[in-house]
Amino acid sequence: MKNIAIIGGGSWGSALANLLVDNNKNVIIYDNDKATIDEINQFHTNKSKLNEAKLNKEIVASNDLTKVLNHSKIIVLAVPTSVTRIVLEDIRQVLTEEKIFCNVAKGLELKTNKRVSEIVYDVIDKDLISGFVSLSGPSHAEEVVVRKLTSIVAASENINHAKLIQEIFSNTDYFRVYTSTDLIGAELGGSLKNIYAIASGMLDGLGYGINAKSALITRGLIEMKRIAIKLGAQEETLNGLVGVGDLIVTCMSRFSRNYSAGLLIGEGDDLKTSLSKMTMVVEGVKTCKTAYFLARELKIQTPIIDAVYNVLFREIEPKIEIAKLMARDLKSEQ
Ligand SMILES: NC(=O)c1ccc[n+]([C@@H]2O[C@H](COP(=O)([O-])OP(=O)(O)OC[C@H]3O[C@@H](n4cnc5c(N)ncnc54)[C@H](O)[C@@H]3O)[C@@H](O)[C@H]2O)c1
Structure with a gap:
């Protein structure tokens, strides 16, 4: 497959377009922001999202959705989850032939608690979906765009579709993709980890150290597993790149906007x-709200998610929430 269409020319969409051109693909990006399109086409940069990084000159950006969709059998969805349904509605209006949808966004839909694959099947006529793949894992756009080593996972219920995306995105220089058939685990791992990135930033802001952060990552993983396994994910997926891997990168990296x-x-x-100081989407805020209510629906204990929710949406001081976490009943880790 030579031609690839990317929906969303933000930080991640642009970095992936750059990778795909490195991999000898013909890439067109669709975005609804005229300034972004012009900047990519004329200057081969996306400065508000990727600073001074130079993009490959061959990347074409357009606001003509029909033209972009007609370019490829593979549609990479790289818009924030909050607008995924809106963008898919636009796609539905003009889509005439079946596509493989490859989502790279990380989040759950507010109110419905849906994963992106579920939103795609909600909106797009089933006859026009030949497959769905989630591409997720520890991958900051700022590193991928300057070709730093990265490994992620292509997950699909159809292993052949996962392998197709693996082949398209992998190269031997800096980008290695593993496959998985645990779509639920991949989608939930990538979404939930953003909540702990927000908590990790709070810990640093309050002046706590690496002991606290290690405890957050470890106990956060346990909460993620509780939710994901109850929803049908496999534990080993959460132990891999889309779980532990992404949790570490997002809790430790200065590039994470959630952090x-x-x-x-x-x-x-x-x-x-x-949020007013951030130029890019902070998916973890909405995911925290979704996960908070989801945990109640599933009757699962998620003390860290609850604490982040209370700070974000009930305006309780982070220090008070930490004190509450520390005062919980003492228990065994096993
Ligand atoms: N940036 C990263 O390092 C990274 C890495 C992995 C995954 N992700 C995930 O990818 C998703 C996108 O993140 P990002 O960092 O690229 O966000 P971003 O804010 O940099 O870019 C989003 C892009 O979507 C476009 N957009 C918004 N609404 C649109 C619409 N209705 N129609 C068309 N285009 C529209 C915006 O103009 C913008 O260019 C998020 O879910 C994020 O969690 C990001």
Whole structure:
């Protein structure tokens, strides 16, 4: 497959377009932001999202959705989850032939609790979906665009579709893709980890150390597993790149906007102020709200998610939530 269409020319969509051109693919990006399109076409940059990184000159950007969809049998969805349904409605209006949908966004839909694969099957006529793949794992766009080593996972219920995406995105220089058939685990791992990235930023903002962060990552993984396994995921998926891998990168990296938003809150900002300082989407905020209600629906204990929810949406001081976590009944780890 030589031609690939990417929907969303933000940080991740642009970095993946750059990777695909490195892999000798013909790439067209669709975006609804004219300034982004012009900048990619004329200057081969996306400065508000990827700073000074130079993109491959061969990348074409367009606001003509029909033209972009007609370019390829594979549609890469790289818009924030909050607009996925809106964009899919636009796609539905003009789609005439079946496509493989490959989602790279990480989040759950607010109110419906749906994963992106479920949103795609909700909106697009089933006859026009030849497959769905989730491409997820520890991967900051800022590193991929400058060709730093990265390994992620292509997950699909159809192993042949996972293998197709693996072949298209992998190269021997810097990008290695594993396959998985655990779509639920991949989608949930990639989404839930953003909540702990916000918590990780808060810890740093409050001046806690690496002991606290290690405990957050470890106990966060346990919460992620509780939710994901109850919804049908396999435990080994959460132990892999889309779970532990992504949790580590997002809790430890200065590139994570979820971490950065949490850091500002830990330093004293409220949610609105911290989000106003971010130029890119902070998926973990909405995912936290979704996961909070999902955990109640599933009758699962998620004390860290509850604490982050209370700070974000009930404006309780992070220090008070930490005190509550520390005062919980002592128990065995087993
Ligand atoms: N940036 C990363 O390092 C990274 C890595 C892995 C996964 N992700 C995930 O990828 C998703 C996108 O993240 P991002 O960092 O690229 O976000 P971003 O904010 O940088 O870019 C989003 C892009 O979507 C476009 N867009 C928004 N609404 C649209 C619409 N209705 N129609 C067409 N285009 C529209 C915007 O104009 C923008 O260019 C998120 O779910 C994120 O969690 C990001």
